Amino acid sequence: MDPETPEQTPPEPPNLAWQRVLLARHPKRPHTLDYIERLITDFHEIHGDRLFADDAAIVCGIGFFESRPVMLVGEQKGRDTKDKLHRNFGMPKPEGYRKAIRVMQIAAKFGRPVITFLDTPGAYPGIDAEERGQAEAIARNLREMARLEIPVISICIGEGGSGGALALGVGNQVFMMENSVYSVISPESCAAIIWRDSAKAEQAAAALRLTAEDLLHLGLIDGVIPEPPGGAQENTDAAAELVRKKIRDSLEELGRLSGAELVEQRYKKFRRMGNFFTTHAGRTLVAGD
Amino acid sequence: MSWFKRENNPEKKAQKPEKGQRKVKTEGLWLKCEGCKEIIWKKDLEDSHNVCPKCGSHFRIDAVARLQLLLDGPYQQFDTDLASADPLEFVDQRSYRERLATAQEATSLADALISAAGTLEGRKVQICAMEPKFIGGSMGGVMGEKITRAIERSITTRQPLIIISASGGARMQEGAISLMQLAKISSALMHLDEARVPYISVLTDPTTGGVTASLAMLGDLNIAEPGALIGFAGPRVIEQTIRQKLPEGFQRSEFLLKHGMLDAIVPRLQLKSYISQALTFFSGPVQ
Numbered sequence: 001m002d003p004e005t006p007e008q009t010p011p012e013p014p015n016l017a018w019q020r021v022l023l024a025r026h027p028k029r030p031h032t033l034d035y036i037e038r039l040i041t042d043f044h045e046i047h048g049d050r051l052f053a054d055d056a057a058i059v060c061g062i063g064f065f066e067s068r069p070v071m072l073v074g075e076q077k078g079r080d081t082k083d084k085l086h087r088n089f090g091m092p093k094p095e096g097y098r099k100a101i102r103v104m105q106i107a108a109k110f111g112r113p114v115i116t117f118l119d120t121p122g123a124y125p126g127i128d129a130e131e132r133g134q135a136e137a138i139a140r141n142l143r144e145m146a147r148l149e150i151p152v153i154s155i156c157i158g159e160g161g162s163g164g165a166l167a168l169g170v171g172n173q174v175f176m177m178e179n180s181v182y183s184v185i186s187p188e189s190c191a192a193i194i195w196r197d198s199a200k201a202e203q204a205a206a207a208l209r210l211t212a213e214d215l216l217h218l219g220l221i222d223g224v225i226p227e228p229p230g231g232a233q234e235n236t237d238a239a240a241e242l243v244r245k246k247i248r249d250s251l252e253e254l255g256r257l258s259g260a261e262l263v264e265q266r267y268k269k270f271r272r273m274g275n276f277f278t279t280h281a282g283r284t285l286v287a288g289d
Numbered sequence: 290m291s292w293f294k295r296e297n298n299p300e301k302k303a304q305k306p307e308k309g310q311r312k313v314k315t316e317g318l319w320l321k322c323e324g325c326k327e328i329i330w331k332k333d334l335e336d337s338h339n340v341c342p343k344c345g346s347h348f349r350i351d352a353v354a355r356l357q358l359l360l361d362g363p364y365q366q367f368d369t370d371l372a373s374a375d376p377l378e379f380v381d382q383r384s385y386r387e388r389l390a391t392a393q394e395a396t397s398l399a400d401a402l403i404s405a406a407g408t409l410e411g412r413k414v415q416i417c418a419m420e421p422k423f424i425g426g427s428m429g430g431v432m433g434e435k436i437t438r439a440i441e442r443s444i445t446t447r448q449p450l451i452i453i454s455a456s457g458g459a460r461m462q463e464g465a466i467s468l469m470q471l472a473k474i475s476s477a478l479m480h481l482d483e484a485r486v487p488y489i490s491v492l493t494d495p496t497t498g499g500v501t502a503s504l505a506m507l508g509d510l511n512i513a514e515p516g517a518l519i520g521f522a523g524p525r526v527i528e529q530t531i532r533q534k535l536p537e538g539f540q541r542s543e544f545l546l547k548h549g550m551l552d553a554i555v556p557r558l559q560l561k562s563y564i565s566q567a568l569t570f571f572s573g574p575v576q
Contacts, residue, residue, distance in 0.1 A: 125522030133548070142471055142502075166472055209465070270473045273466065
């Protein structure tokens with residue numbers, strides 16, 4: 001693409017990225033518990049970080065996926081107003097991330113795979129979250145997920161809100177639902193910072209390349225899970241079946257690797273991400289310059 | 290208190306230029322300290338590594354000055370010409386390529402980080418310093434790769450790793466690529482941890498967003514300069530979320546220390562000896 005010739009571009013195509021943002025946030029879109037209900041039998045939620053509180057924005061629990069024991073960890077948004085407040089709109093606090101890594105380590109101890117669902121506008125930006133070390137909690141999860149000697153499958157089911165989502169997303173295989181988005185910053189915040197106008201969110205959404213195809217193309221995820229026509233909110237059962245198929249295949253594939261191989265495979269995968277470099281002409285670095 | 294205060298600093302008097310030329314001559318020679326609001330002579334400030342000689346406020350310094358402050362002498366640089374290829378072809382009001390070119394011109398760096406190896410009080414170390422003047426010290430694919438390579442060099446050479454953070458966080462113009470650098474670096478730090486090679490994270494003004502939520506909080510020791518802004522979310526974002534004014538001193542080093550997020554606050558002029566002693570504790574005396 002030549003940035004010098006904007007006036008020759010044809011009439012603007014519909015902003016598909018923004019449509020995906022709207023679908024990812026659709027009020028009827030299936031959430032973590034909707035998938036757990038359909039895919040997991042004998043699910044028992046386990047609570048608390050043993051340090052401060054139980055964060056309802058992250059649901060953790062044990063259960064069986066097609067009779068295989070698995071640990072589930074997922075961000076949960078609310079459905080009605082009361083539920084939304086209870087779930088803090090799906091924005092976890094440090095105690096949520098600490099609970100998540102605690103249960104993942106239990107799973108690793110007993111050799112059980114972990115399945116994580118990412119769906120958050122972002123980690124909660126509030127005074128209490130900062131006081132209790134939101135950054136430390138996320139950082140620790142990133143490092144400790146890398147150490148897990150078990151299969152970790154991460155699925156972005158709605159909004160992959162930056163570090164708040166990635167803190168559950170260091171998986172051996174990472175998938176995105178067709179209409180989910182995964183971004184370093186929300187389009188609104190990006191627009192507010194770069195364009196100094198949050199109304200430019202639609203433009204920002206396109207510029208950020210946050211759709212499943214974009215991330216697949218950039219080599220940042222391992223696959224895209226298709227959704228029923230019109231989006232997952234149109235048929236939650238059908239969406240869950242498509243997720244089921246992907247989890248089944250992925251567990252099968254990862255099940256062949258040893259603990260050490262899983263750690264190695266996960267590291268190699270993330271190690272390669274974002275290697276789009278050019279050589280800076282060295283103008284700056286020549287001796288005597 | 291008297292109404293008028295006589296200026297009796299002899300050094301200042303000596304510097305006082307002739308009337309008439311005054312404006313021209315003082316241009317750029319004097320600075321107002323944001324901390325104590327006093328006027329300070331620029332050379333005094335430079336001599337004290339940009340720490341206000343009057344109140345001890347820490348001014349920001351660039352990556353080169355950082356390395357000069359901490360290392361004994363000349364150092365070897367790595368990946369100096371690694372630059373972003375702008376994979377998203379990101380354009381807002383200006384294109385990312387343009388922003389990169391401007392920053393490269395202004396800082397003489399290819400991206401917002403210098404990665405080097407040198408000696409610190411005689412001990413060989415791997416050291417990375419972020420450059421806050423390069424697009425806010427933001428972290429994209431280049432910084433992620435350079436830091437990861439530094440971590441890997443630390444593992445192979447068993448030389449301690451020091452990373453000095455000064456960054457607004459992940460670089461928006463590289464979208465999810467920037468985000469994934471958090472996972473990439475943190476995974477590499479897991480291997481450094483397993484290898485039991487010391488890593489000291491130094492947080493300076495400002496360290497926020499994705500840099501805090503990954504490498505900056507993962508040191509064996511996390512130490513900060515006084516008064517540095519350190520946090521996950523930026524203060525403005527938090528104010529918008531809670532719709533209240535933030536308390537005084539919120540997200541400053543002292544606040545983080547109080548809440549248990551830092552091992553220590555170390556003034557700039559003591560950083561080198563502090564790190565040296567910590568490394569002696571971890572790895573024993575210099576061979």
